[in-house]
Amino acid sequence: MNPRLVLSVLLPFAACGLQWLLWDYIKPYAWILFFPTAFFCAWLGGLRGGLIGTTLSALLAWYFFIPPTASLVAENPAGMLSVTVFLLMGYLFAFFAERLREAKERTETRFEATFEQAAVGIALLDPDGRWLRVNRKLCDIVGYHPDELLSKSFQDITHPDDLSSDLVFVGQVLAGEINTYTLEKRYLRKDGSIIWINLSVSLVRQPDGSPGYFISVVEDISARKEAEANLTEAKRLAKLGHWHWDLHTDRHVWSEEIYRIYGRDPALPPAVYPEVQSYFTPETWSGLVAAVESCRANGQSYTCDAEVVVADGTNRWVTARGEAVRNAENKIIALRGTVQDITERKLAEQVLADTQAAMLEQQKQARIATLNQMQDANAARAKAEAALAALHESREQLKLFIEHAPASLAMLDREMRYLAVSRRWLTEYSIGQRNVLGHSHYEIFPEIGEDWKSIHRRSLGGEVIRADHDRFERADGSVQWIRWEVRPWMAANGAIGGIVIFSEDITRQMLAEEEIHRLNTDLERRVVERTAELSAANRELDSFAYAVSHDLRAPLRAMSGFSQALLEDYGDQLADDAKKYLDQIGIASRRMSDLIDGILALSRSTRGDLQRDRIDISALASQRLATLALEAPSRQVGIQVEPGLTVEGDARMIEAVIDNLIDNAWKYTGKASAPEIRVYGESRDDAPWICVADNGAGFDMAHTERLFKPFQRLHRQDEFPGIGIGLATVQRIIHRHGGEIAACGEPHRGATFCFKLPAAASLHESE
Amino acid sequence: MSVRSILLVEDNPQDEMLTVRALRRANVANRIEVVRDGQQALDYLFVQGEFADREAGLPTVILLDIGLPRLSGLEVLEQLRANALTALLPVVILTSSDEEQDRLRSYEFGCNSFVRKPVNFADFAETVARLGVYWLATNQPPQEN
Known part of the structure; x- marks a missing residue:
């Protein structure tokens, strides 16, 4: 049984017991504890609990507490009334408690159902x-x-x-x-x-x-x-983008794929009219514009293919679709559409078309080839027929051919009888007008030895024998060179029909070759001799220069030294003129010493092997000019050196060239009012030249030849001191490189020296 | 300590005179021995041959020409360096040559200094004077004789 009902039964008895114990204090209120009991029972047990609790409570109160006690007899009507009122109150309460409980239960169930389900x-x-x-x-x-x-x-x-x-x-x-x-x-x-x-x-x-x-x-x-992801993926796979163009606000909206198709940065806003045009090739753009305009004006939907220009040159093809969007008044307010990349399809179509064209072409070629083959076969047959016909006259023709051949040629049968012979044969073997046809070779040339007969026999056996140059001594002692060949010829049945002898007198040729050989040998020998002579001469020159440097200097030192010693030790005993003469001896010695140094420098300038280096002319010239400027700080010289000038040559020698040219320019501008020195490159006949130009003393072009000769000077010592060895050295070095040097100038207007070195590949020893 | 001296190896009598004069004018009072060729130089230094009787002892410095009769200066230098007695002896090459070859080989053979004789007398005199003063007074030789 429901525990709440059990409680509803027990509660009235508990209340009764309690009231019995406390009755002395609460007398005469017989219902005092039974009211709450009835409420509790109804609250706990609902309708049934309320009914049971109320009924039990009424009976217990009536029996125990309403006089006469311990009986269910009503003594007065008031007691009966109180019992009745209590019962009514309890029953009503039970009824309401039940209703309340039910309502609450329903609410809770609904909530539960809503929540759970x-x-x-x-x-x-x-x-x-x-x-x-x-x-x-x-x-x-x-x-x-x-x-x-x-x-x-x-x-x-x-x-x-x-x-x-x-x-x-x-x-x-x-x-x-x-x-x-x-x-x-x-x-x-x-x-x-x-x-x-x-x-x-x-x-x-x-x-x-x-x-x-x-x-x-x-x-x-x-x-x-x-679904959303699928749609996006589908659009991406289909390379399909969509756009919307609000005509009223001129606002464009692009989907991501459109950016991708046009290759536009998605961070940018959609491109507007003029820029969009640049996305398309001009041909397709005009068609697209016409379609869009028609759609905008008449609401005509469109679908057209267009070619999109991509920056990297791989153009793409798209299908552009568009339609008009109308408002309630049927007015066109916007356009919307899609752009789909169909490049792959287009390419596939193109490949298909190309493949088809190629196959058609192949078929055409194959057909033509077949036709050609048929033609060739026809032609071959015709030729064969013609050949067959010609064969009949071939013997005559062969004879004619041999007769007029531009060589000594004879055709003989197995018995060495002449079948055909060329005129050259008759002439060369001094046979003259004699008819040799039908006669044996050995009969015509009875002197023919066993060696030749053996060769003929071998050839009749099938061998081809030849010699490129064979030496024959004639009876008169003269020598003849012959190139010859003996080969068998085949008769119609495939057997050897005889031999063909070919010979050519190559005596003159051989003699010419011998002569050339002799001349070459002679030439080589002479070159070797000459080279040896030259080397010896060079060595001699070197040792001469060496000797000069030592042996000529010592007496000079003595002359200079003793004249100075004389001045120092006995100056007070000498007349003024005598001192002056001694001074002159000193000056002359020094000059001679300079000349010796010059000779040595010249001889040394081109000594040794030619090295091949890449040389920075601009740097060399700038360095030299800087050194000179440092030595003569009082001089103001305008200097221009073109940067980046380079040549290939021997670094040591080319440095000497640049030093000499720069030194000369420096020296000869010494008296110029606004001296200038320029180093630059120029191109003549496609070859690079290096030039050093000055605006100094210059020279008369009539004396250009003398400029480069050792010890030749165009200026006096008291004008510009020097020994005249610089330009000679320069020229020797340039020529040693196989290059060229040129000078031009005008008195008092400056001089320009230009040189050119051969390209690296042709650099050679020219000495 | 023995007196410091110079050995001058010079075949040209004029150069010898000029050298000796320049040294004397530079107040070099030391003894100056002069020999005329390479062989004499070796004989002198090793106290042999014609110099077998001379008093033993090595000069403080040798002024050695290259172009010498009999034995060249370079050959003399080579032999000096090969001998323990003279291996460290200061040798100054004093020559007319300005050949790079000569200079290189002189140093290869172990000269202590290479001096070119200037043609100009004043320069020559000054060079010799400086040489004398430097090697006799300033420079400390490896060993005292």
């Missing part, structure tokens, strides 16, 4: 995010058992990427900034998969205003998300 996930969470209550749908969505879920918080199952935005909203709600929020986010299911949900959250506050709990409604939107 809702098609969406519902949860109650405490402000910290801990699940308080979850419904079955939510458990289905996240794949957790309710108990498992209740031991977690929403943070635990929210996708990490979505958590922060959710927490921001939670914060805002808790702070009272917003009441509810909705967002799409991802949950991590128990099996680890990800599910997209739409979450709506509201906060229930407690009466004092503090946060009570959150109500979250969770909707599974994974299907929608998947």
